Amino acid sequence: MNQNVIGNKIKELRTLQNLTQFELAEKANLSISLISKIEIQEENIKINTLQNIAKALNTTVESLLKKDNEYALNEQVII
Numbered sequence: 001m002n003q004n005v006i007g008n009k010i011k012e013l014r015t016l017q018n019l020t021q022f023e024l025a026e027k028a029n030l031s032i033s034l035i036s037k038i039e040i041q042e043e044n045i046k047i048n049t050l051q052n053i054a055k056a057l058n059t060t061v062e063s064l065l066k067k068d069n070e071y072a073l074n075e076q077v078i079i
Contacts, residue, residue, distance in 0.1 A: 004041050006050075009064055011039040013057050027056035
């Protein structure tokens with residue numbers, strides 16, 4: 001999976017949930033600078049980081065890795 005796609009999906013899902021980078025960082029127990037770097041594709045994402053972000057966004061790692069624009073949230077799909 002392309003880093004650009006993952007970073008863009010994280011940003012899109014974060015904004016759909018009206019979360020700031022700071023709020024996502026707090027929920028995922030990560031630094032705001034790491035969230036920022038991931039979203040602009042300046043940082044490679046480790047699997048444990050991706051798991052933390054997925055949990056904070058109430059989704060799954062699999063959903064973040066999908067190539068399409070569907071996101072599984074609370075057993076619902078947002079298109």
